Amino acid sequence: KAGVTQTPRYLIKTRGQQVTLSCSPISGHRSVSWYQQTPGQGLQFLFEYFSETQRNKGNFPGRFSGRQFSNSRSEMNVSTLELGDSALYLCASSLLSGLAGNEQYFGPGTRLTVT
Amino acid sequence: AQSVSQHNHHVILSEAASLELGCNYSYGGTVNLFWYVQYPGQHLQLLLKYFSGDPLVKGIKGFEAEFIKSKFSFNLRKPSVQWSDTAEYFCAVNVDNQGGKLIFGQGTELSVKP
Numbered sequence: 001k002a003g004v005t006q007t008p009r010y011l012i013k014t015r016g017q018q019v020t021l022s023c024s025p026i027s028g029h030r031s032v033s034w035y036q037q038t039p040g041q042g043l044q045f046l047f048e049y050f051s052e053t054q055r056n057k058g059n060f061p062g063r064f065s066g067r068q069f070s071n072s073r074s075e076m077n078v079s080t081l082e083l084g085d086s087a088l089y090l091c092a093s094s095l096l097s098g099l100a101g102n103e104q105y106f107g108p109g110t111r112l113t114v115t
Numbered sequence: 116a117q118s119v120s121q122h123n124h125h126v127i128l129s130e131a132a133s134l135e136l137g138c139n140y141s142y143g144g145t146v147n148l149f150w151y152v153q154y155p156g157q158h159l160q161l162l163l164k165y166f167s168g169d170p171l172v173k174g175i176k177g178f179e180a181e182f183i184k185s186k187f188s189f190n191l192r193k194p195s196v197q198w199s200d201t202a203e204y205f206c207a208v209n210v211d212n213q214g215g216k217l218i219f220g221q222g223t224e225l226s227v228k229p
Contacts, residue, residue, distance in 0.1 A: 031214075031215050033215050033216070033217070035217075035219075042219055042221045042222060043207075043217075043219035043222075044219075045216045045217060045218070048214050048215045048216060050214070050215070055214035055215060056213055056214040056215070056216045058216070090158075090159065092159075092217075094215055097214045097215040098209075098211075098214050098215060099145060099146075099147050099166070099209060099211050102147065102209060102215050103161055103164050104149075104161075104215065104217060105161065106151075106158050106159040106160075107158060108157075108158040109158060
């Protein structure tokens, strides 16, 4: 099976702009989670989508949003970009949500640089 | 709030040395536990997982971890490390009321000298 894919892999944006990142989960996986990885804060959970519904949301401002489509592909959007949004954004997919066998498989990430 | 603590920020070992990386979490309910590894330039890979049953779990590449519920710990071990084990290691926990949310530790960077 193909792994989790993320596009684009690298992105450079200017403060104030918005950005959309895309994630295609492993075939058959219905849960998609997003994480932000930075040297200072480590890996932080953004949100999870399961069957097109947001299941959980991390402690991030409302500028961060996401959605999931009927084919389980997911997008996340960051509006009004700030310098502090520069990070590696990781997408992970799992077959199910919650404790019922939810081992997550990660994609390569999108490296976002805000200037 | 739930949290995960990894005791060592950076560990330096020589090849063939034994490895133990500490991980403690704070949550009193049911948990799933994971160790992920991130090799230089590569994406996060699942090393091993604990869902239930035998608290000693074996993963890929000779790694194992032991879940000690009374200590809220899930330490990672390997009897003999290789240079190719040089990577960053992350402990993560999923708790029973948070959907698929993984809470990660800060990571431990392992450097193995040949």
